């Protein structure tokens with residue numbers, strides 16, 4: 145990165161955000177006013193203790209506001225403001241928080257990683273905080289974690305996405321355990337965002353989608369030092385269908401979903417241009433935004449380049465991360481769909497229809513070859529990677545037809561950068577305090593160095609166990625409250641509602657299973673053998689399980705599987721005390737679960753879990769994995785740091801299900817549970833603690849997002865990576 149790289153924090157929208165913060169500050173008494181600026185940058189959400197300051201003002205209203213500080217501060221009662229104004233201790237906390245955060249945001253950037261210039265990061269979803277519902281699952285949370293880590297490292301990165309006014313669906317279960325969906329419209333006015341203006345006028349851009357002028361405005365959200373720009377079609381010029389383009393994430397209507405990808409790709413390219421941001425690197429995080437490459441290439445053609453030159457020049461700037469081998473994540477489209485979406489694009493690229501379509505196909509000249517955004521992204525990027533070592537192999541095999549020069553699978557130019565998690569976002573207070581005590585000052589800045597973690601070996605087991613028990617107790621009181629609410633909304637009998645208040649046992653081995661309920665994640669394996677489940681989960685010593693996850697609204701299999709889990713546990717009072725199904729899995733629920741569970745269960749059908757990241761979050765909170773050897777766990781497991789369900793190659797799907805389920809129950813019954821109850825005279829499970837330490841020592845340095853971002857900077861963003869890249873066929 146050279147000195148000419150613009151300071152992105154001052155890019156358009158910064159003044160609009162500052163104005164909104166100033167407007168909010170004006171409504172607040174002097175003592176609370178500094179919190180307005182804090183509220184308008186998500187940096188507070190990973191600053192230790194920041195949430196406690198908001199909560200101290202009025203804990204109940206903080207909860208009602210969904211932990212959204214803009215809404216919280218805008219809606220305070222006059223009496224609350226008056227009370228807060230009289231609270232000296234609170235004033236000091238607020239002043240300190242505000243000073244710490246502004247110091248963080250203006251910290252000199254001398255040591256930032258070297259990159260060639262601004263990196264534009266494009267993604268269909270962003271999971272930054274529960275109050276900003278623009279994510280469905282792992283892809284979005286990874287994108288959010290990447291933005292936060294880029295901010296922590298002062299990397300010059302700018303992100304573009306879509307402002308889904310209705311977000312992703314919420315989930316309720318009916319009395320039979322059947323998923324019902326509903327959507328909640330969020331109002332930008334009560335969120336930490338501002339509409340971007342350029343030259344004093346609100347920015348208004350357009351794109352011809354399906355041959356009709358579609359208008360959009362742009363919002364800015366600050367994630368620490370990283371600006372996130374969001375495209376929004378909810379403008380008066382658009383008709384109801386066009387407005388719906390940015391209504392819902394992963395919209396069920398195909399034509400709308402495709403229009404979203406046009407906006408996320410070509411639209412994002414126009415946004416960057418209008419903001420005057422010239423990216424040195426464009427990172428396509430998953431294939432959805434791939435049309436950005438063609439829009440930028442069309443710009444080169446307009447400036448006089450041939451289409452070949454334009455595509456080659458564009459490719460020099462683009463890098464691509466593929467996130468899943470599952471077909472639903474690599475959708476394919478007909479020629480009519482692809483030609484109809486942006487009808488003027490082929491001509492702007494000076495390509496005829498066939499040549500244009502060839503860019504999307506696995507085999508360019510084969511009209512029957514599958515055609516989609518993943519192929520386009522692979523073809524238009526100089527660097528391509530999967531998200532774990534195993535997924536790299538799977539992706540090389542899967543996409544080999546695009547790279548005919550590759551004589552063998554290992555020559556297919558797709559590498560891997562294993563995913564990781566933003567630790568401050570997911571670390572519970574007991575473990576943060578433990579690490580603060582033992583890992584030395586500034587350990588977070590050195591998190592990817594193995595030496596940073598070495599002192600873990602010497603932490604007294606008693607202290608480690610104390611932190612685990614505190615984290616578990618916190619989870620159990622959360623689950624009891626949440627579960628009472630779920631049961632009330634569902635309309636259960638009052639006895640059953642009340643029973644939730646005493647469900648689970650603070651001292652019992654607590655398993656967690658929470659993720660999107662995509663079929664390959666196999667939540668149904670949990671109840672594959674109902675008799676055995678009853679025996680294990682009602683036995684002595686006790687073991688308990690918290691399950692959460694949403695199925696896509698069109699995914700009947702996922703919904704049925706969840707209903708089966710629900711029905712099994714609901715049929716027995718004893719099981720209902722030991723197995724809890726929490727509704728409406730999101731970042732707020734997820735953070736609680738990964739913090740509190742002793743064991744994190746993951747049962748994907750190998751090799752379809754490209755990485756998985758929730759298990760990493762559990763690891764940093766002293767949780768242990770009980771998982772199929774897939775995704776990240778296939779490279780993290782070393783025989784001493786958790787439990788693995790070994791691969792059973794050559795089996796049919798049904799046989800593999802039976803094999804993996806049996807393995808899961810066997811490990812749980814014969815290894816995990818006995819180890820948890822193997823206590824010393826001091827009541828501490830010393831061998832269990834040894835396993836937790838092994839997990840932290842082996843995974844701590846490798847699965848924090850600092851390591852991931854360093855890998856991207858060195859191996860992907862750095863221009864040196866371009867020279868190693870092989871151009872794909874066609």
Ligand SMILES: *Cc1c(COP(=O)(O)O)cnc(C)c1O
Nearest residue numbers: 281282659730731734756757758
């Ligand atoms: C981490 C996380 C995910 C991803 O978890 P996987 O293990 O990759 O399935 C999904 N949703 C939420 C809310 C998360 O926090």
